[in-house]
Amino acid sequence: xxxxxxxxxxxxxxxxxxxxxxxxxxxxxxxxxxxxxxxxxxxxxxxxxxxxxxxxxxxxxxxxxxxxxxxxxxxx
Amino acid sequence: xxxxxxxxxxxxxxxxxxxxxxxxxxxxxxxxxxxxxxxxxxxxxxxxxxxxxxxxxxxxxxxxxxxxxxxxxxxxxxxxxxxxxxxxxxxxxxxxxxxxxxxxxxxxxxxxxxxxxxxxxxxxxxxxxxxxxxxxxxxxxxxxxxxxxxxxxxxxxxxxxxxxxxxxxxxxxxxxxxxxxxxxxxxxxxxxxxxxxxxxxxxxxxxxxxxxxxxxxxxxxxxxxxxxxxxxxxxxxxxxxxxxxxxx
Numbered sequence: 565x566x567x568x569x570x571x572x573x574x575x576x577x578x579x580x581x582x583x584x585x586x587x588x589x590x591x592x593x594x595x596x597x598x599x600x601x602x603x604x605x606x607x608x609x610x611x612x613x614x615x616x617x618x619x620x621x622x623x624x625x626x627x628x629x630x631x632x633x634x635x636x637x638x639x640x
Numbered sequence: 641x642x643x644x645x646x647x648x649x650x651x652x653x654x655x656x657x658x659x660x661x662x663x664x665x666x667x668x669x670x671x672x673x674x675x676x677x678x679x680x681x682x683x684x685x686x687x688x689x690x691x692x693x694x695x696x697x698x699x700x701x702x703x704x705x706x707x708x709x710x711x712x713x714x715x716x717x718x719x720x721x722x723x724x725x726x727x728x729x730x731x732x733x734x735x736x737x738x739x740x741x742x743x744x745x746x747x748x749x750x751x752x753x754x755x756x757x758x759x760x761x762x763x764x765x766x767x768x769x770x771x772x773x774x775x776x777x778x779x780x781x782x783x784x785x786x787x788x789x790x791x792x793x794x795x796x797x798x799x800x801x802x803x804x805x806x807x808x809x810x811x812x813x814x815x816x817x818x819x820x821x822x823x824x825x826x827x828x829x830x831x832x833x834x835x836x837x838x839x840x841x842x843x844x845x846x847x848x849x850x851x852x853x854x855x856x857x858x859x860x861x862x863x864x865x866x867x868x869x870x871x872x873x874x875x876x877x878x879x880x881x882x883x884x885x886x887x888x
Binding site: 599600601604605607608609611612619620621623624 | 733738788789834837
């Protein structure tokens with residue numbers, strides 16, 4: 565599991581934010597499009613693509629995309 | 641003592657009785673004098689409910705109603721009923737684009753298909769008395785509103801509301817009444833798998849004019865009304881109980 569691919573998968577959940585904007589260090593809550601629905605999409609994406617069940621708390625305690633990646637990796 | 645809401649001498653069957661709304665419905669119905677037959681998937685938790693029932697002569701049946709064999713076995717074992725309360729239900733919060741056949745089948749299976757098949761078999765086996773009352777726990781979701789990631793759950797509850805109108809008509813000749821209770825968010829463990837955070841739930845509470853989620857007992861009280869003779873002219877209706885949520 566590569567960080568770069570995870571960032572791509574993460575970016576695909578957004579409709580309006582340019583894909584190039586997303587970096588491992590991106591603080592996802594600062595993205596204007598971020599919402600509770602996108603948070604649910606991140607959880608669903610982690611399950612569909614990585615077979616990992618994230619909890620809402622995993623998202624809540626993360627600051628950057630890389631933080632979420634690390635949780636997904638640890639749960640794999 | 642005069643009490644039009646009494647359930648004395650009524651035998652009531654309750655699904656999903658091992659937790660949440662089903663557990664509260666079972667306990668409160670026993671307090672109103674009914675004899676109960678309760679089912680749930682988890683034997684230990686179902687027994688916890690069973691131990692809290694008042695009165696005697698109650699029956700507990702551990703069963704996973706997703707399986708048609710389990711449904712048939714339950715139908716064989718339940719006594720003739722004056723009331724049925726369908727409380728078994730699940731929520732799988734998922735954005736629509738991530739909902740596949742598996743989620744659809746799981747949620748519709750438990751929330752909609754099972755109570756439909758169960759009702760048909762109970763009728764076929766003459767386990768529902770003339771004049772009985774059937775209550776479905778529906779929701780505000782799918783009937784009055786929905787929520788992010790709640791499309792399939794809403795569909796299952798909307799389907800229940802549609803079903804009940806037709807069932808009420810078709811069972812009226814047998815004097816069997818069929819109604820739904822439509823609660824807003826109730827303090828249960830329906831989101832215990834953790835997709836929805838406590839923080840989100842706390843935020844959600846602010847959207848309720850009465851400033852709190854409902855309690856399982858508060859749903860149970862409306863179920864008691866619909867099971868009792870106090871509602872003997874009520875059929876095909878939906879009782880909204882939501883702390884004012886859908887007013888806004």
